[in-house]
Structure formats: C-alpha cells, structure tokens
Amino acid sequence: MAAVYQALHRRASSLLCRLHSTYVRKMRYLNKLKEDDSLCRQAQTSGTFYLFHNLSPFLQKAGRKYLVPQLSAAEMRRILEKSPEAEQWMEESVLVGCSDEHIPHFALDLGALEKSVIESELQGSFTDLQKALFVVDGKDSPLLASAQSLLRWHDSHQYCSKTGQPTQKNPAGSKRVCQASGITYYPQVSPVVITLVSDGSRCLLARQPSFPPGMFTALSGFCDVGETVEEAVRREVAEEVGLEVESLLYSASQHWPFPSGSLMLGCHALVGAQQAEISMDSLELEEARWFGLEEIVEGLKREPRSSKQDDGSSLPWFPPKQAIAHQLIREWVRQQSAQA
Numbered sequence: 001m002a003a004v005y006q007a008l009h010r011r012a013s014s015l016l017c018r019l020h021s022t023y024v025r026k027m028r029y030l031n032k033l034k035e036d037d038s039l040c041r042q043a044q045t046s047g048t049f050y051l052f053h054n055l056s057p058f059l060q061k062a063g064r065k066y067l068v069p070q071l072s073a074a075e076m077r078r079i080l081e082k083s084p085e086a087e088q089w090m091e092e093s094v095l096v097g098c099s100d101e102h103i104p105h106f107a108l109d110l111g112a113l114e115k116s117v118i119e120s121e122l123q124g125s126f127t128d129l130q131k132a133l134f135v136v137d138g139k140d141s142p143l144l145a146s147a148q149s150l151l152r153w154h155d156s157h158q159y160c161s162k163t164g165q166p167t168q169k170n171p172a173g174s175k176r177v178c179q180a181s182g183i184t185y186y187p188q189v190s191p192v193v194i195t196l197v198s199d200g201s202r203c204l205l206a207r208q209p210s211f212p213p214g215m216f217t218a219l220s221g222f223c224d225v226g227e228t229v230e231e232a233v234r235r236e237v238a239e240e241v242g243l244e245v246e247s248l249l250y251s252a253s254q255h256w257p258f259p260s261g262s263l264m265l266g267c268h269a270l271v272g273a274q275q276a277e278i279s280m281d282s283l284e285l286e287e288a289r290w291f292g293l294e295e296i297v298e299g300l301k302r303e304p305r306s307s308k309q310d311d312g313s314s315l316p317w318f319p320p321k322q323a324i325a326h327q328l329i330r331e332w333v334r335q336q337s338a339q340a
C-alpha cells in the first residue's frame with residue numbers, strides 16, 4: 001500500500017514539475033536578467049518595448065478596443081534614429097517581464113522626444129494611466145501599472161540621498177547604485193491596507209472630498225514604519241471612523257500605481273454590532289456610513305454617469321472591477337448572500 005502511495009506521489013510530483021516548469025524557468029530567466037548586466041544588454045537587442053511619454057502609456061485603438069503595442073528593438077531604433085542619443089535611450093529602459101519563450105519585455109519613457117511625432121508615426125496616443133487602466137484588456141492593466149511605477153521611481157531617484165551624487169541604474173532597472181557611497185537603492189513600494197468593515201449585516205464605505213460625486217469605497221491607509229498589517233488595519237479603522245476591529249481576515253493584494261506605487265493589502269474586518277456608531281475623521285473623509293446588502297447590490301449595477309439625479313446629487317456607486325475595493329465589496333456580497 002505504501003509503495004503504491006509513493007509511486008502515485010512521485011507521478012503527481014513529476015506532473016506538477018512539468019506543469020510548473022515553464023513558469024519556474026521564466027522566473028529564473030527574469031532573475032538572471034536582473035543580476036547579469038551583459039545578458040540583459042544583449043536581451044535588449046531582441047526584446048520588445050512598451051512606450052511611455054511622461055509616464056503616460058502608448059495605446060492604439062482597434063475598433064472599440066484599446067491595445068498596448070509592443071515594439072521590436074528594430075522598430076525602436078527606427079523611432080530613435082533621429083535622436084542624437086539613441087543608444088543612451090535604450091539604456092533608460094526597464095525590464096517588466098518576459099514571454100513563455102523568454103522574449104524579454106522592457107518599458108521606456110520617451111518624455112524628452114516630441115510626443116505628436118511618435119503618435120503620428122505609430123498611429124496611437126499616449127494616454128493618461130488612470131484612463132488607460134480602465135480601457136485596456138484586464139491582463140494588460142497590471143503590467144502598465146507596474147511599468148509606470150518602476151519608470152516613475154527611476155525618474156525620481158536620480159541622486160544619492162547621502163552624497164547628492166548621481167546614481168546609475170543597472171540595465172534591467174531593478175536597482176540604482178551610487179558609486180561614491182556604494183549605496184544600492186531598490187524600487188520603493190508603500191504598503192497600504194484597504195479594509196472593508198462589516199458589523200455582520202452591513203458594510204462601511206466612505207468618501208474623501210476629492211472623489212468623483214457619488215463614489216464610495218472601503219477605508220484605506222498607508223502602513224506606518226514597524227507596523228504589522230493587522231495593526232495598520234486596526235489603527236486606520238480607529239482613526240478614520242472611530243471603531244474597534246474585533247477580527248480581521250486577509251483577502252488579496254494588488255499593486256496600485258497612484259500616487260507612486262502602493263501594495264494594497266485587502267482585508268475584511270468585523271466590528272461588534274452593538275458598538276457600530278461611526279465617529280468620522282472629517283479631516284480626511286467627507287462621508288462614512290453603513291450600507292445594507294440591497295443598497296450595495298444596487299450600487300454595483302450603477303455607473304458614474306447613471307448615478308446623477310435630476311437635483312444634481314448623485315446616488316452611490318463603487319470603484320470599478322480593476323480596483324481591489326471592488327473585489328472586497330463583491331466578496332462581502334457573496335458572503336452575505338450565502339448567509340441569507
């Protein structure tokens with residue numbers, strides 16, 4: 001019996017290994033490109049490039065769809081050939097991924113070149129990221145978001161904060177080094193907790209004055225230095241709405257490029273139904289209130305445009321599906337419906 005079990009186990013492991021091998025090989029190749037500068041330089045000559053202009057990604061419209069084109073190295077050279085510093089431009093690109101066949105993908109910001117010339121030559125347009133994320137295919141938005149965050153980090157970390165000397169990026173763009181001090185800088189990510197608070201039968205959503213009219217979302221806040229995710233959730237909920245979290249459950253995470261690259265850690269939190277009176281921090285929030293299941297279900301069907309009423313006010317609507325807040329709200333609806 002044990003032998004049969006072992007044989008089955010070996011078979012399952014080898015199957016799993018074969019299934020995973022494409023992924024594992026891909027991750028190891030990407031890691032090698034980050035560590036081996038000459039391999040990465042060589043990879044740039046056969047890679048593909050996503051274009052940005054002052055951090056806005058380049059999109060092409062095809063019918064009703066928006067595509068995110070990848071240019072070959074030859075096409076890149078053709079675009080850059082009029083520029084006196086073409087080689088230097090390629091050096092500025094950052095590694096953002098690779099295909100299963102190990103074709104590396106880079107992103108490059110051509111902010112110093114004339115935008116309209118590139119747009120007319122390539123028949124597309126550089127589009128604000130906030131808009132781009134919501135019109136491109138779902139599989140392209142995480143790539144655009146992380147590529148922009150990485151390009152932004154390089155743009156704003158050109159100098160060593162200790163010596164004031166210029167820092168040099170490695171070809172993959174996974175770090176910058178100050179030759180004078182020997183300090184290595186790595187791209188920064190700020191952890192942010194986003195929490196959907198529930199009292200068992202209602203969930204709590206809030207809005208900041210800067211939000212578009214009618215939009216409500218889950219509570220969020222940057223983690224402090226030294227804080228755990230659990231502590232950050234408890235503190236943010238206490239600070240923003242004056243409630244004490246009794247228990248919390250991690251759900252999922254998402255990279256969010258605004259304002260400069262956050263790792264959103266999505267959680268569900270429960271507060272006691274008897275102590276559910278909101279005391280809102282009006283410095284940050286304009287409104288915070290409880291929503292019942294029916295109102296949430298209606299709000300999920302609503303779009304920003306259809307939320308406007310004749311008297312100028314807006315009915316509540318929630319962030320679109322690309323935002324982790326949307327996923328947390330949907331999860332809560334599923335959980336409530338299952339309980340009913």
Ligand SMILES: NC(=O)c1ccc[n+]([C@@H]2O[C@H](COP(=O)([O-])OP(=O)(O)OC[C@H]3O[C@@H](n4cnc5c(N)ncnc54)[C@H](O)[C@@H]3O)[C@@H](O)[C@H]2O)c1
Pocket residue numbers: 190192194217218219220221222223254256258259262264284319323324325326
């Ligand atoms: N993807 C989503 O579904 C979703 C939903 C809600 C919020 N968010 C994002 O979460 C982020 C944080 O939300 P918030 O505004 O409620 O945070 P918050 O409650 O921590 O308040 C923002 C303030 O925190 C301070 N702060 C501390 N550390 C900071 C840092 N590393 N960077 C910038 N400011 C810092 C600043 O004073 C800032 O004004 C925002 O960038 C927002 O775009 C994403």
Ligand SMILES: [Mg+2]
Pocket residue numbers: 219220221222240284
């Ligand atoms: Mg907040």
